[in-house]
Amino acid sequence: MERFIKAISAPGAKGATAGVAPTQKSLGTAVNVWDNIGAVHVEKKANYDRSFKRLLDLWLDKVVHVAGSGFVFVLVMAILLVWALLGIKYGQSEMWQVVISDFQAIFCYIFDSFLMRQQLIGHDSIMMVAARLRSRNISNSRMLRHFVEKKSDKLCQIERLDQTAEFPKVNWLGRLSNYAASVTGHIITILFYWICIFVWIGFGQYCDWSDEWQLxxxxxxxxxxxxxxxFLENIREQHRTYSESCLALIHKTDSSLELRLRIVTGDTIENEPVVIPGPQVTKIQRAIYYYADIVGSLVGIGLMLVVIVIWVVIGPAMSFDSNWWLIIGTYTGLIGMTDGFILRNVFHHLGQHEDKAFDQIRTEDLAMFDVIGASPPAEEVIQDSGLSFRISAAVGHFCSREFVVVFGTTVMIGLVIGASVMKWSTAGQLLCNIPPSLIESFLMIILITSQNMADAKRRAVLFNIYQRRRHLLSYVNDTPIDDTPIAD
Structure with missing residues (x-):
């Protein structure tokens, strides 16, 4: 029983991340570099038992990556185009609109889970990167102090390097996606969206507030x-791929710096493990994380499949009428609205935790430049400028607050009560379909804005980390080394 309680209470616990950078070792002048991870390897946190991944979890991660591929994006756009063209002929049919809306709702429900999982595994990955960078910083800082003490007569200014050398460039597809994201999430696009909604409401009386008008x-x-x-899945996947190429280069430079220092100082102390504490959260935020972990796991996918199977099974009893078709849309609409609030909240709060981790890395990096008495390279900074930028950021920040998530849940309960009063008629079910769709669409649009902002800042952070390590490596390489380490 205790084990069962522990298992069901485990999701939502964002505990500490423990990581250690593999130690670079040398044998005389022969170098044995066995830390060759290339891309980022993700280790899981201890207090939500993710110490290993089951085969189904690995397959689910693979499906999430494929869902964000360019092929899937183009395929879905083609399907939407076909749907629009067929709508010219069949669009007047109420059943056509209901069926299409249901399939779209199921699709969005599935991608809700994918986006949630993408967010969670991305956070785990980046926190492990931060822990390993800090682990190597401890060793490099110690060895730099030793290096400076023994070579104080040879201190010199760091060679100024080409600021853009070697660092990966965003390819044309990435630049196109970034531009499309900036347009999609722009404040003008958001205003245009709400103008269209109010125009639709204005036609309500003219259309006698009919079911067709609502559809x-x-x-x-x-x-x-x-x-x-x-689109959001695609730009996240592109950013993940780009970040991995940047981190591979940072890892290579960081490892070279450690190895060079070990050769000249004779230091053989293993890199220390670093533990980054988990975020401090309220009970409400813990409940939000709990829900997010469930949705982004195999449990969430399993619950979704159970609901769909039940819906199919009751089809004959309801003669597969329009109300039966609307049931699944009603369910996914209500859940989707809640997921929209949760996604926005989780993105904001986990992003803040990641930013704090990288701020600590920056502080440690600058301390190493103090040790050698040199100025760090100029940093690339993304300015939060422009009225549209500030408004979008403010709206996104507001929608990520805990009380907004609670408000969204309250609205969902109110819609269910309203539909129950209406005896779950077609109009009652549309009541549970349309407001959630409007709200979820808005939340996803502003999430694109936030994602675009966060991606730009993270690219700058990674570039700055690379530049600092490259300059430190240049400093160490300025001092010739012989076959024997510096004697104590």
Missing amino acids: YINSATSALMVFVFV
């Missing part, structure tokens, strides 16, 4: 959500 906006927002979800 029009339901279909439109469903199509918009499909685009936004698959």
